Amino acid sequence: MLPNPATVLILCTGNSARSILAEAMFNSASDGRFQAYSAGSTPTGAPNPFAIELLKDQGIDTGFARSKSWDEFAAPGAPELDLVITVCDNAASETCPIWPSAPISAHWGLPDPAAVECSDEDKRAAFAQTWTQLGARLAALMALPLEALTTDELADHLSQIGQMP
Secondary structure, three states, X not given: OOXXXXXXXXEEOOOOOHHHHHHHHHHHHOOOOEEEEEEEOXXXXXXXXXXXXXXHHOOOOOOOOOOOEHHHHOOOOOOOOOEEEEOOHXXXXXXXXXXXXXXXXXXXXXXXXXXXXXXXXXXXXXXXXXXXXXXXXXXXXXXXXXXXXOHHHHHHHXXXXXXXX
């Protein structure tokens, strides 16, 4: 059973694109059911400009967006985590810090829109596709009776959501 709001940490290697988008989406579109953060194993130091552009186009304040290390969330005084979701395959295969609260973990792998090396329009399209995929996954999560699910049931659902296109 998850608290309301549940605290979720979204992880990616660089914490510049997918995880930043997911953090913004969870915080803006979850009707207060989630408090989201994002981080990376080797943060790039700044959010991707195309991620910032997309968020602004969505009407989301980007003041929260910064590329940060996942070590912040394993340190004393960090928020107690209920869920940890990786959105890139590299972060999913890395050894994560030990999270003091033993959160439920899931992998929601998505292609890296920041890796697109074509025109700016192609990059924008890749970021838009990532946004759409994240939206579908969040909608699937929000449709679950989160307060009624056991930890194992929620972990199974999170895994299934991670398989969505």
